[in-house]
Amino acid sequence: MSHPYAKLEDYQFWPKAMTASAPGHVNPALPMQKMILPGHRIATIGSCFAQHLARHILHSGLDYLVTEKAPEGVDPVVARQRNFGVFSARYGNVYTVRQAVQLFDRAFDAFKPADVAWKKDEVSVDPFRPGIEPGGFQSPEALAEDVVRHLACVREVFVQSDWIIFTLGLTEAWRSKADGAIYPIAPGVAGGVFDPEQHEFVNFTAGEVAADLCAFRDRLHQVNPNAKIMLTVSPVPLAATYENRHVWLSTTYSKAALRVAADEVVRKFENVFYFPSYEIITSPAAGNRYYDDDLRSITELGVNHVMRVFFRSCCQFPDEQESASVAQHAIDGLGKDMEIVCDEDMIAQAVHGNASPASQPAVKQEDFDEALYLQLNPDVAKAVEAKKFKSGWHHYELHGRREGRRVG
Amino acid sequence: MRKVVVSSNCQTAGICAVLKALFPADEIVPCPLPWPFASDDNAKQFALNLQNCDVWVTIAPAGVIDSVMALVSDGKPSVVRVPAIGFAAFHPDLCYAQNLATGELTAYHYNSAIAVWAYKHRLDIEDTARLFNRANFRRLGYFDAWATSVAYLKQAFESYQLASDFDRFFLNVQRTGAFMHSINHPKIHVLVRLVKIISMRMGRDASVLEKSVDVDDALCGTVWPLYPEIAHELALGGGSYTWKLNPLLVFEGIRNYLEYSFKAYVTQEIAPENLQMLHREEALFDTVLKPQVGLPA
Numbered sequence: 193m194s195h196p197y198a199k200l201e202d203y204q205f206w207p208k209a210m211t212a213s214a215p216g217h218v219n220p221a222l223p224m225q226k227m228i229l230p231g232h233r234i235a236t237i238g239s240c241f242a243q244h245l246a247r248h249i250l251h252s253g254l255d256y257l258v259t260e261k262a263p264e265g266v267d268p269v270v271a272r273q274r275n276f277g278v279f280s281a282r283y284g285n286v287y288t289v290r291q292a293v294q295l296f297d298r299a300f301d302a303f304k305p306a307d308v309a310w311k312k313d314e315v316s317v318d319p320f321r322p323g324i325e326p327g328g329f330q331s332p333e334a335l336a337e338d339v340v341r342h343l344a345c346v347r348e349v350f351v352q353s354d355w356i357i358f359t360l361g362l363t364e365a366w367r368s369k370a371d372g373a374i375y376p377i378a379p380g381v382a383g384g385v386f387d388p389e390q391h392e393f394v395n396f397t398a399g400e401v402a403a404d405l406c407a408f409r410d411r412l413h414q415v416n417p418n419a420k421i422m423l424t425v426s427p428v429p430l431a432a433t434y435e436n437r438h439v440w441l442s443t444t445y446s447k448a449a450l451r452v453a454a455d456e457v458v459r460k461f462e463n464v465f466y467f468p469s470y471e472i473i474t475s476p477a478a479g480n481r482y483y484d485d486d487l488r489s490i491t492e493l494g495v496n497h498v499m500r501v502f503f504r505s506c507c508q509f510p511d512e513q514e515s516a517s518v519a520q521h522a523i524d525g526l527g528k529d530m531e532i533v534c535d536e537d538m539i540a541q542a543v544h545g546n547a548s549p550a551s552q553p554a555v556k557q558e559d560f561d562e563a564l565y566l567q568l569n570p571d572v573a574k575a576v577e578a579k580k581f582k583s584g585w586h587h588y589e590l591h592g593r594r595e596g597r598r599v600g
Numbered sequence: 601m602r603k604v605v606v607s608s609n610c611q612t613a614g615i616c617a618v619l620k621a622l623f624p625a626d627e628i629v630p631c632p633l634p635w636p637f638a639s640d641d642n643a644k645q646f647a648l649n650l651q652n653c654d655v656w657v658t659i660a661p662a663g664v665i666d667s668v669m670a671l672v673s674d675g676k677p678s679v680v681r682v683p684a685i686g687f688a689a690f691h692p693d694l695c696y697a698q699n700l701a702t703g704e705l706t707a708y709h710y711n712s713a714i715a716v717w718a719y720k721h722r723l724d725i726e727d728t729a730r731l732f733n734r735a736n737f738r739r740l741g742y743f744d745a746w747a748t749s750v751a752y753l754k755q756a757f758e759s760y761q762l763a764s765d766f767d768r769f770f771l772n773v774q775r776t777g778a779f780m781h782s783i784n785h786p787k788i789h790v791l792v793r794l795v796k797i798i799s800m801r802m803g804r805d806a807s808v809l810e811k812s813v814d815v816d817d818a819l820c821g822t823v824w825p826l827y828p829e830i831a832h833e834l835a836l837g838g839g840s841y842t843w844k845l846n847p848l849l850v851f852e853g854i855r856n857y858l859e860y861s862f863k864a865y866v867t868q869e870i871a872p873e874n875l876q877m878l879h880r881e882e883a884l885f886d887t888v889l890k891p892q893v894g895l896p897a
Contacts, residue, residue, distance in 0.1 A: 215834045216834045481835070482835075493837060579702065580868070590707070
């Protein structure tokens with residue numbers, strides 16, 4: 193009897209797609225094409241989880257686009273501390289889509305926020321990337337110069353990229369009442385002063401996020417018609433919510449809204465795709481082992497699973513030659529090993545307990561009583577008789593001493 | 601009080617311990633199956649263990665059960681069959697090997713397939729150690745053993761008339777990560793799950809599946825490492841290169857293990873050309889590894 197599900201693919205059925213896969217091999221990206229090709233320039237932007245993606249792409253052999261590079265001569269460690277190379281340009285974490293749209297507009301002189309510098313102790317901090325320079329900027333002028341340089345690099349990211357991988361992180365944000373400028377971190381936390389007259393909390397709806405994503409896509413398309421966008425949702429829960437409710441409720445709302453918005457936009461545009469980072473990490477098949485002990489940070493195991501799926505499903509590498517048939521051939525014999533029953537020593541050890549025999553000092557060959565050893569260890573005597581060992585001493589030297597065999 | 605005789609392989613002790621926890625009023629008697637029987641007398645001797653026994657929990661294949669039961673004259677027991685748990689996906693490099701000159705298995709049964717291949721080709725420890733890497737594991741199929749291992753285990757359940765219990769067993773244990781100490785030594789919680797399932801054929805109801813059972817792990821004396829590259833591929837923690845061949849025979853690192861293995865082969869007087877890995881396609885190892893060590897293909 194025919195029905196609509198009769199000819200669907202394995203990945204469309206829970207048992208085959210989820211429970212039958214090897215650990216670490218559940219692949220919700222199916223049936224994605226390998227669209228990221230050798231030579232494609234890839235940029236990353238988004239929340240803190242995007243840093244994982246950036247790090248792995250950087251080391252993968254793919255062409256990771258970095259337009260804002262550390263000045264020559266700067267030690268690589270220091271450069272990293274100053275957030276060079278963490279993302280394609282030094283914009284820091286971009287948690288909300290509205291923030292990304294505004295970053296784009298700032299890069300192309302379409303938006304000039306009123307807020308340009310925050311004070312933090314004796315230094316100046318960029319309100320839109322407050323942690324970018326660990327020691328802060330020495331003056332508002334130095335900050336302004338850096339912002340000009342930075343936005344020029346941001347422009348190049350949008351113009352040069354073949355792919356922008358955008359990790360959607362949050363719906364909650366703080367914004368300026370004056371001009372709607374979105375801050376990545378609430379004023380007062382990493383600089384500046386929180387003023388309820390100037391700053392307000394906002395929690396974007398799924399519709400607002402979708403509209404912002406469309407706006408971002410349209411802007412990008414205008415300056416770089418061939419660029420494609422890969423959306424993904426960060427699996428990292430909110431560190432805190434300003435909503436008067438449990439942080440877990442706010443987390444589930446936020447991720448759901450981002451996911452809905454992403455889905456709507458992917459369905460709408462041919463050059464926007466979705467990669468399931470969130471789904472891989474939070475999947476029941478992962479059994480929660482992709483979250484660290486704080487239940488928030490993502491473990492390296494989880495990041496590796498995400499990247500394994502990303503590279504295998506989305507990217508084509510020039511040296512890709514893996515042959516599944518060869519691999520299958522290699523393991524055909526594995527089942528036959530199971531037919532070999534454990535040797536008697538193992539059975540005896542298992543039945544009579546696993547307690548370690550008392551460690552004993554080594555016996556020298558001249559003090560070793562061959563006959564007594566074989567008498568005390570009849571299994572060894574049998575093995576010697578079967579010519580598995582040249583002698584009891586031979587066995588003792590090889591195994592017996594470490595096994596704690598009785599010698600007398 | 602029933603008398604329950606348990607005849608499995610090295611999993612006998614664990615099965616007994618769990619049965620004792622689930623049926624505290626019963627007498628649980630471990631009696632590993634010395635299969636194949638060396639002689640008819642040997643079989644008769646074994647059958648004596650089953651005289652006046654109520655239940656025989658056994659790993660024995662169907663034909664063996666019939667022949668043994670025919671030798672039991674008084675009070676034949678009811679038979680509950682239990683498969684041996686084998687699963688190679690965590691330890692695909694573990695292999696058996698034999699001395700072609702004698703036909704005997706190596707003195708210590710577990711071997712590294714790469715080490716065996718390397719000894720056969722007279723590689724030194726350094727060159728061999730370098731062969732333990734992700735690229736080689738991939739090409740040797742070490743990352744692709746999951747489906748084969750699941751299929752093997754499923755087949756075992758089916759041949760022991762436990763097909764309907766396979767999902768209840770496997771889906772539970774696979775959630776626990778690397779659930780094997782070696783290819784045929786399950787961790788104790790695996791045996792707990794298995795015995796809970798067969799206990800439902802011995803009088804317990806389904807609530808037994810929720811019962812907490814704490815027993816010692818009789819098989820943790822031998823632990824083949826989950827190589828880090830394989831742990832990474834299976835997204836599991838606990839990857840290492842620490843071989844625990846027995847509680848007093850532990851090797852940290854590939855080189856130390858190789859030094860022991862090569863020395864053991866020499867001590868057993870196994871000529872390199874006589875060491876043969878079992879159940880492996882040696883030609884594949886030749887294809888993958890020979891070019892890396894300067895040997896002609």
